[in-house]
Every structure is written in structure tokens, then in C-alpha cells.
Amino acid sequence: MTRRNARLLSADELVARIEADLIDTVIVAFTDMQGRLLGKRFHGRYFVDVVAKHGTEGCNYLLSVDVDMNTVEGYAMSSWEKGYGDMEFALDFDTIRVLKHLPKTAIIQCDLTWLDESPVIQSPRTILKAQVEKATQAGYVAKAGTELEFIVFDTTYEEAWSSNYRDLTPSNQYNVDYSILGTSRVEPLLRDIRNTMYAAGMDVECAKGECNFGQHEIGFLYDDVVATADNHSVYKTAAKEIAAQHGQALTFMAKYNEREGNSCHIHLSLRGLEDEIVFWRDGARTPLYDQFIAGVLTMMRDFTLLYAPNVNSYKRFADGSFAPTTVAWGLDNRSCAIRLVGKGAGARMENRVPGGDANPYLALAAMLGAGLYGIEHKLELEPELTGNAYTSDKPKVPNTLREARDAFTTSAAARQILGDEVVDHYTTMADVELKAFEASVTDWELRRSFERM
Structure with missing residues (x-):
């Protein structure tokens, strides 16, 4: 079997490097609901003798917690009543990477299974693989690329925490969109991230400045959708680790301040x-392409929760911000939710709704599942929107998490595409986020009310 990338290691190569003391630590990790890498660090010798042969496990609450890792009520798969048992970490030996920013360290990603080896269907990677299998059965392979933006600050994560993430100094003091001078200011960090990710088996394209102060993007070549999501997950964690090593901090949150937010535009096509x-x-x-686009558009509002999973996500959607507010498609039109670009082998759709906080597996599963739904039902593509989508009378992208949650959980099509267990699980995730936010007292409330009310 051809490996995904020549810079990834085979299982035998990993063992050989451990035997030669070139690697002494192996990270075994999966991606949780929030898109974070969770797992364990194993001593190399123990990994070879035990984990590589028999696997490892972790508590099933890891797919049923909030951002602060608190256990919460409402999840069917995990609770005190069910005893918070284990899940198996099923190693994917096609994902072994060297992480050269960490001493003698490799990482291997995994799927999650129950102790009887049946899949944990609520796992983000499993959800995407289920849509990949549908595509395969229909005769297609899905290719995708994700474009993540982030903002860099000249402060440490610890200092940012202590200051409540306020009054941080961005690494650029003005808009550096496409600016070579602007990226040069941050190049020591950007270069380190690019070269580290290349060594980790990702095909790096370029880095460029963006509009918000200190905002940048590093682009990667498209790949099969699961490989793209795997790369995306490793990259987000590694970029933060490398920033910390430089005494800096970076954030992928969708809307850090009142300026431009962090997007995660997703390019997708079928072969x-x-x-x-x-x-x-x-x-x-082709008619197939139009049906695929129609499916993604039809399901856009119902699947926005998987593109924008947090309260903060919806503050990014603002007129004239390059973040879409309108459910429409256009040819190379950045005001639309769906922008069509390329021709021939490069023909693809760009979904501009996802933000930097999107879980790549869930966002790609939503896009692919919706597109296949359009093909299956031979949906007709509406006319192209020309001009400014922000001022059109087309349907709008949900503008709150609650609106997106309600569209998702009541959608018969979403349940047909993803299954009831998946929809119910991620509805609960939204409920947990909403409950936490609604119980919080914000800086905005304090400034308005402390003295004057």
C-alpha cells in the first residue's frame, strides 16, 4: 500500500528509530469534539513492546466534556449512570509523523472503538470516514484543503491568561494582507511552523499576511479528506506549541476582537x-458538480453548527467582512457562502462559512455528506448570485449558536445524512456551550451596568 506521504514513517521505520534511540517518545492521539488532540505520551520502548501490539485506552468521557474538561449531563454515550468506562484507541499506522519541534518525538493518530471493537460513531474521525465510505460506494473520492487563519501575539500564553486575554500586543500593528514586510516581521515563527509541518508529512504551500493586526495564514496542498483533517488537527496543536517556544501566542478563535475574524475556508472536490x-x-x-453544490447550499443552514460550533463563531459573520452572511453561490465571488473557483482538474468549491474554530472532521463530513445528498436527490442548482451577496435577499447564515443548533437538531435531512446518534450528540454539545455562556457575566455587561445601572 502506498503511504500517504514519503515523510511519514511506516510502523517498521518507527520501531527502527526507537531501537536506534532516535525516537524515545510516541504520542498516541485522537481529535475530540472541539477539534483538540487528546491522548498519551508513551516511552518508546513501552510503545514497541505493548502499545503497538495491544493498543491503549482512555475514558469515554473524553467525547462528552466541555471545553474545560468538565463532565456534563445530557450525553447518551457517557454518564455516571453508565460508569464512565473506556474506549480503545485504535492506532492508524498510516499517520506516523516525526515532530521535530519536540525532542525525539513521533505522533500516531487513532480512531476510537468500544471494547468490542465496534466504532464510536460520535467520534469526529469516524463521522468523516462514514461519509467517505458513502462516497466510495457511489464511486467517488473526496479531495479537500483547509485554509486556517490565526492571529499572533508577542506575549506568552501564560501572560495572556493572566491578563484575561485583554490588551495583548499583536505581532503586526497594521493590516499586513499579502505584505512581504509584514510577514518578515513574523517570519522566524512562520518559517519554523512551515518547516516543522513539512517534516511531519504535510505539503506546505506558503504563508501570507491577512487583514487583522498580527493575522496570518499558512496554506497546505489539498489531499484526501481524512488526510487533510488529520493534517489540520496536528498543525493546529503544533503551531501553538511552536509559538510557545518562541515566547509568543497565537489563536485560531473565530473572532478575537472587533476586526476581521479567523476563517477556515474549505476547498472540496470529487474525483x-x-x-x-x-x-x-x-x-x-458537469451536472454532477451542480448537484453537489446544490446539496451543500440546501444543507448550509442545517449544518452551520458543524462549521461554526461555538458562541464566538457567530460574531465573525458580519456584512462586508469577507465572512459570509448569505446562503448563495457565485463564481469567484467572496461575498457568497459558496465560491466556485478553478476549472478542469482544478474545479472546486470553497465553503467560506467555517471559522478557525471549526473541527475539520465535522466540517468536512458536513460538506461531503451534503454534496452527496445533492447528488443522490438530483437537486437542481439555483441561479448564480452576481454582485454583492451581503445586500441580496437570499437566505441568511444563522447568526447565533442557538439558531444553528435548532436548525441542526430539527433537520430530517441532517439525521438522514449523519444519523440520529450523531445529531443528538452534537446538539448536546451546543446545549452545553449555550448553558455555559448564558450563565456567564461578560466584560460588556460589567462596563455597561456596574456604575450606570
């Missing part, structure tokens, strides 16, 4: 099982 082009023929889009 045939033999890599045939299926979205373009005779100089134009």
Missing part, C-alpha cells in the same frame, strides 16, 4: 475512484 475528473467536462461544470 472518480481512478482519479477521473467528474466536476468538469467539455469546458464547463
